Amino acid sequence: MKVKVIENLKYSKEHEWVRVEGNRAVIGITDYAQDSLGDIVFVDLPEVGRNVKAGEAVAVVESVKAASDVYSPVSGTVVEVNAVLEASPELINQDPYENWILVLEMSDPGELDALMDAQSYERFCEEEEE
């Protein structure tokens, strides 16, 4: 399948995307991730105020078949969650880049350098498919 990738976002190997807004990181899951999961029926959001480290499971996205962790691509404090997803988790299937999951206040923006840009991520997805 052809995965949709957006320019100017950062991507993790676990198929999360990050949009940087100053010192804040807006985080969601990619088109590849939503497609692999199938119909999303539940999103377990973190508490605002929680501190997370890069690579830590920060939310859970559940499809009909299975529960899948969302790993935080960077470290920081949860400052906002997208509560709309509690009632309408399927929005992630409809537009995974528009429907973010949470916002972190980053504690170490340098961690962003370890993430992929759109082109690298697209190649990464193609390799995953093989």
Added chain:
Amino acid sequence: MKKTPLYEKHVSLGARMIEFGGWMMPLQYVGILQEHEAVRQRAGLFDVSHMGEIMIRGRGATEFLQQLITNDISGMREYRVLYSPMCYPDGGTVDDLLVYKFDSERYLLVVNAANIQKDLQWIESQRPHDVEVEDMSEQYAQLALQGPKSQEILQRIVDIPLDSVKFFRFADGVSIAGVSALLSRTGYTGEDGFEIYLPANRALKVWDAIMEVGAQYQIMPAGLGARDTLRLEAALPLYGHELSPDISPLEAGLDRFVKLDKADFIGREALVKQKEDGISRKLVGLEMIDKGIPRQGYEVQVEGRRVGYITSGSFSPTLKKNIALALVDVSYAAEGFHVDVLVRSKALKAEVVKIPFYAKQYKK
């Protein structure tokens, strides 16, 4: 990994293929929710060619099957289908299966894909001299057409009136799109529908014919994902979840398929004892009160103490609730009882509810 005769068809339809019971099977085509709804509202077509078919023949066939399974086939008429567990001497479950009776010397058993070899070995080890056992699994393909529009669709390409094939009956040598097949009004979705057994090399022809006439009813190909959510809503057991060598059919609530009054059968003594002593755990339905989806293996607790576990759980597409089947201590099995389900270390509230979750609409 084995492939069904429809493997290429599934791939060309864009199905996501997964391994199941040693077979590559379609998990979903467009999505589990849409396929699930198609079956509840209209019709869905499943490739279930992974299921095993075992022919039992011979003068001693009826007597042998009476020994082998827990249900009673003594009063069974020809061209009827019967559901039954098959047990070990200790009452644990070998498999659950369908028995198709051609006559008193010929029966077809339809068994779970993952259990074919185990079942064959078990049946072979119990077989008397006047009975032959033949594995027909490779020769047969199996399609399941399920949903309220199934009869209307199928009627257009078969040569018999389908009204004559009532619930849990079958007809053999039926011409479906010109292919001779065995057809039964059975299924695993909680809807009216048919299961079709046909030669593996003719499966594609029949699949295409059903999809073609079904198009005006918005039929959809449906995968194992929808099959699982459909059967869960109907509270139909799945071997490896609600039944296992460690779980007896009485614990799984299948009492009406265990005929303790019939003459001796394998497992009878153990099951009679379970019945007399009372089972210590029981399969119940749970509906989540708190937000969260119960999954197989999750612990069920009361006041922080483990009282059982989830055998199958999911979001229910029809009810729009999170539901589960769970094997719990009988003290907590009464409807209305509140328990906790441990979801990622959080105790989430659930209520014991009546099963099936979804009321069946079978054509009798």
